[in-house]
Amino acid sequence: MYLYVIPDTPVEVIVELLTKAREIAASSDTVPEELKAHLQKALDISRGLDDYLAKMTTQESEPLAELYKKTVSHDWDQVHRDGHTMFRLPKECITGHVEGQTLKMLVRMSQAKKVLEIGMFTGYGALSMAEGLPEDGCLVACELEPYLKDFAQPIFDKSPHGKKITVKTGSAMDTLKELAAAGEQFDMVFIDADKTNYINYYKFIMDNNLLKLRGVICVDNSLFKAKVYLKDTADSNGLALREFNQFVSSDPRVEQVSLNPLHFNVSLYMYSGFGKITDDEVFRGVQGRPILDRMRLDGKVAYVTGAGQGIGRAFAHALGEAGAKVAVVDLDKNKAETVAEELSLKGINALSITADISKSDDVQRMVDNIVSKWGTVHIACNNAGINMNSASEETSLEEWDQTFNVNLRGTFMCCQAAGRVMLKQGYGKIINTASMASLIVPHPQNQLSYNTSKAGVVKLTQTLGTEWIDRGVRVNCISPGIVDTPLIHSESLRPLVQRWLSDIPAGRLAQVTDLQAAVVYLASDASDYMTGHNLVIEGGQSLW
Ligand SMILES: C[S@@+](CC[C@H](N)C(=O)[O-])C[C@H]1O[C@@H](n2cnc3c(N)ncnc32)[C@H](O)[C@@H]1O
Numbered sequence: 001m002y003l004y005v006i007p008d009t010p011v012e013v014i015v016e017l018l019t020k021a022r023e024i025a026a027s028s029d030t031v032p033e034e035l036k037a038h039l040q041k042a043l044d045i046s047r048g049l050d051d052y053l054a055k056m057t058t059q060e061s062e063p064l065a066e067l068y069k070k071t072v073s074h075d076w077d078q079v080h081r082d083g084h085t086m087f088r089l090p091k092e093c094i095t096g097h098v099e100g101q102t103l104k105m106l107v108r109m110s111q112a113k114k115v116l117e118i119g120m121f122t123g124y125g126a127l128s129m130a131e132g133l134p135e136d137g138c139l140v141a142c143e144l145e146p147y148l149k150d151f152a153q154p155i156f157d158k159s160p161h162g163k164k165i166t167v168k169t170g171s172a173m174d175t176l177k178e179l180a181a182a183g184e185q186f187d188m189v190f191i192d193a194d195k196t197n198y199i200n201y202y203k204f205i206m207d208n209n210l211l212k213l214r215g216v217i218c219v220d221n222s223l224f225k226a227k228v229y230l231k232d233t234a235d236s237n238g239l240a241l242r243e244f245n246q247f248v249s250s251d252p253r254v255e256q257v258s259l260n261p262l263h264f265n266v267s268l269y270m271y272s273g274f275g276k277i278t279d280d281e282v283f284r285g286v287q288g289r290p291i292l293d294r295m296r297l298d299g300k301v302a303y304v305t306g307a308g309q310g311i312g313r314a315f316a317h318a319l320g321e322a323g324a325k326v327a328v329v330d331l332d333k334n335k336a337e338t339v340a341e342e343l344s345l346k347g348i349n350a351l352s353i354t355a356d357i358s359k360s361d362d363v364q365r366m367v368d369n370i371v372s373k374w375g376t377v378h379i380a381c382n383n384a385g386i387n388m389n390s391a392s393e394e395t396s397l398e399e400w401d402q403t404f405n406v407n408l409r410g411t412f413m414c415c416q417a418a419g420r421v422m423l424k425q426g427y428g429k430i431i432n433t434a435s436m437a438s439l440i441v442p443h444p445q446n447q448l449s450y451n452t453s454k455a456g457v458v459k460l461t462q463t464l465g466t467e468w469i470d471r472g473v474r475v476n477c478i479s480p481g482i483v484d485t486p487l488i489h490s491e492s493l494r495p496l497v498q499r500w501l502s503d504i505p506a507g508r509l510a511q512v513t514d515l516q517a518a519v520v521y522l523a524s525d526a527s528d529y530m531t532g533h534n535l536v537i538e539g540g541q542s543l544w
Pocket residue numbers: 089093094095096118119120121122123124125126142143144145148170171172173192193194197
């Protein structure tokens with residue numbers, strides 16, 4: 001059964017006209033049966049549309065259903081006669097099911113956090129949009145009539161989303177001025193109040209930066225019974241909306257779409273900022289990606305050697321948190337597996353590999369494993385290293401060789417094995433862990449082999465960084481200062497901590513977390529112009 005509604009949308013007007021035409025045709029003997037059948041078909045099609053859309057749309061929540069029922073069963077004429085509302089408000093004012101769910105989905109899709117509604121009535125649209133907002137989202141609803149705020153509030157209070165809504169009663173324009181003065185900005189604005197003021201609301205919002213860049217304005221009933229395009233339109237609302245649509249469609253600041261046919265007609269305008277700004281990559285972000293997005297590593301394959309503990313573990317977590325798949329490589333099988341499990345628990349795609357990077361076979365197996373599992377390597381984090389202390393005159397060749405085999409020869413072998421894959425694909429990021437010891441001679445401990453090997457890592461990085469950059473492979477290194485890892489808590493080193501602290505302007509040792517952003521930056525596209533660089537993170541120690 002088709003329920004009569006006051007025709008508002010073009011489809012509803014068509015239904016009304018076709019119904020009349022069919023009645024006239026039915027009572028006439030001269031109208032051909034074929035014309036009557038066509039009229040009936042056209043009526044079925046237009047009349048069935050709104051019902052069908054409603055059936056195909058997600059059901060409303062309990063509080064929305066209650067609000068709808070309470071609104072349509074209320075005697076609004078009496079409310080007006082009693083002087084509670086300035087104007088006679090027809091119950092058809094309400095947005096209703098399909099429009100409400102559409103608004104809710106628009107809020108979700110645009111990831112809006114702050115929404116402004118102009119014209120709340122009994123709050124159906126407000127509560128629908130609030131349901132689409134995140135927990136910390138908020139919606140400001142402007143409504144002329146305090147009576148309507150009191151009407152809606154008890155149902156807002158029943159909904160878990162009602163607390164996101166703040167109702168401002170009084171003239172919407174006054175509220176807009178108040179919001180602009182407070183520097184408020186919204187991700188989405190829904191205009192659904194007095195039609196003759198649409199243009200004023202729109203202009204005020206756009207001229208006073210109430211809408212965020214890429215924010216969306218939705219306008220209800222922008223086709224107004226088709227009067228915006230019918231030539232014989234004489235009523236003030238139709239003419240006002242025609243002028244409004246004309247103005248917005250030629251406003252270069254926004255991109256616009258009209259959603260029609262729908263039970264309601266909504267137009268959407270996205271603020272593109274055109275005309276006001278220098279529309280370049282600084283403004284828009286490189287390839288439209290703002291800076292933090294450009295540091296994301298989604299879809300990238302990374303490995304970290306020495307990732308079973310300390311700096312390597314922190315690097316593995318950081319790369320994974322930024323979106324990369326991470327192979328956790330360590331000499332110690334248990335440690336590699338434990339860190340890989342940690343990553344998996346955080347939802348990071350991880351793999352553990354046991355390898356001694358001072359052995360060429362192990363290095364090649366490590367890279368082959370990763371390529372066979374994930375298809376390639378984009379980010380190679382060559383971090384494994386060892387440090388032994390001895391007075392130089394007593395340093396054995398074994399100590400020297402062992403240190404160099406891991407720190408320099410091992411790093412070179414990793415760079416070469418990963419580099420071959422990267423050069424082939426024309427893209428790669430290699431990040432070696434060097435040390436502040438490449439710049440200064442840390443003291444009082446004696447660590448000739450370590451210092452020299454790490455200076456070698458810097459030169460290796462510089463050389464590869466310049467040799468491979470034109471084939472898409474960037475090689476950089478990070479030089480940490482003294483990092484608070486299990487290594488320095490050994491019996492022999494612990495007494496030196498106080499001495500070191502007096503050499504560090506920052507007044508503390510580095511934490512592994514101090515290094516995490518650097519590895520993500522060097523692994524990301526944001527650092528593409530950086531190569532052969534030694535990024536020193538030592539709390540200022542090398543400057544004293
Ligand atoms: C079409 S109804 C809004 C329907 C509502 N968005 C919903 O979701 O059901 C229009 C509302 O705008 C309010 N209104 C009209 N003129 C206004 C003004 N100048 N300032 C604030 N509200 C106004 C009316 O009181 C009415 O409640």
